[in-house]
Amino acid sequence: MSLRRLAKEQPESFVFTDEHQARAEKIIAKYPAGYQASAVIPLLDLAQRQDRWVTKPAIEYIAAMLDMDVIRVLEVATFYTMFNLNPVGKSHIQVCTNLPCMLRGCADVVRACEDKLGVKFGGTTADGDFTLSEVECAGACVNAPIVAVDDDYYEDLDYESMGKLIDAIKAGNPPSPGSATGRQGAAPAGDRKSLTEDPTPTYSARDWAAAKQKFEEAQEAARKAKENA
Numbered sequence: 001m002s003l004r005r006l007a008k009e010q011p012e013s014f015v016f017t018d019e020h021q022a023r024a025e026k027i028i029a030k031y032p033a034g035y036q037a038s039a040v041i042p043l044l045d046l047a048q049r050q051d052r053w054v055t056k057p058a059i060e061y062i063a064a065m066l067d068m069d070v071i072r073v074l075e076v077a078t079f080y081t082m083f084n085l086n087p088v089g090k091s092h093i094q095v096c097t098n099l100p101c102m103l104r105g106c107a108d109v110v111r112a113c114e115d116k117l118g119v120k121f122g123g124t125t126a127d128g129d130f131t132l133s134e135v136e137c138a139g140a141c142v143n144a145p146i147v148a149v150d151d152d153y154y155e156d157l158d159y160e161s162m163g164k165l166i167d168a169i170k171a172g173n174p175p176s177p178g179s180a181t182g183r184q185g186a187a188p189a190g191d192r193k194s195l196t197e198d199p200t201p202t203y204s205a206r207d208w209a210a211a212k213q214k215f216e217e218a219q220e221a222a223r224k225a226k227e228n229a
């Protein structure tokens, strides 16, 4: 289970850049008057994109901006693992360890990260290039095990492919996000398990004239049987 606490060391203050301030105001304007608190997640995300993590002053700044109690913004920031509560390295590797990923071998993916980076969950490499984090369901269980590297999802990973992914990021040449086994989107792994037959409806090929004749013959036979009864 991932532990969610604010960092002990915090900056003195936070303020959005002019660009982000304008974007924040645009986001808030999307909500009806009195419902500006609904913008809390996008604004926390904006603060994180600015500093790469969510600081306590940023939480207070957003609370004031949205006219919310600080505790309510803090609740949101500490609930979602998408918000980094500590500074992170240049690449933030987030490994999902929830049930579907566990059943599909995330322990090997975690081991590959630890072997390659020399850090455990919550750790940042000495050169500041990588932070390794544990997350609870990345929302892509069907392609488990899943690792998010910042905004990109890498799927169907195992020990070897995870190691190769880290090597590629280190070399400045990360692969395209998606499945490491080449499966398309969320299609079934391996052979197709459903829709294996021609889905063309059979009624279009039916001989309606013959069916009508058969129906009328059956009706006629039933009528005669009734007369003779």
Ligand code: FES
Pocket (backbone or CB within 6 Å): 096, 097, 098, 099, 100, 101, 102, 136, 137, 138, 139, 140, 141, 142, 144, 145, 146
């Ligand atoms: S359990 Fe890993 S993505 Fe859902």
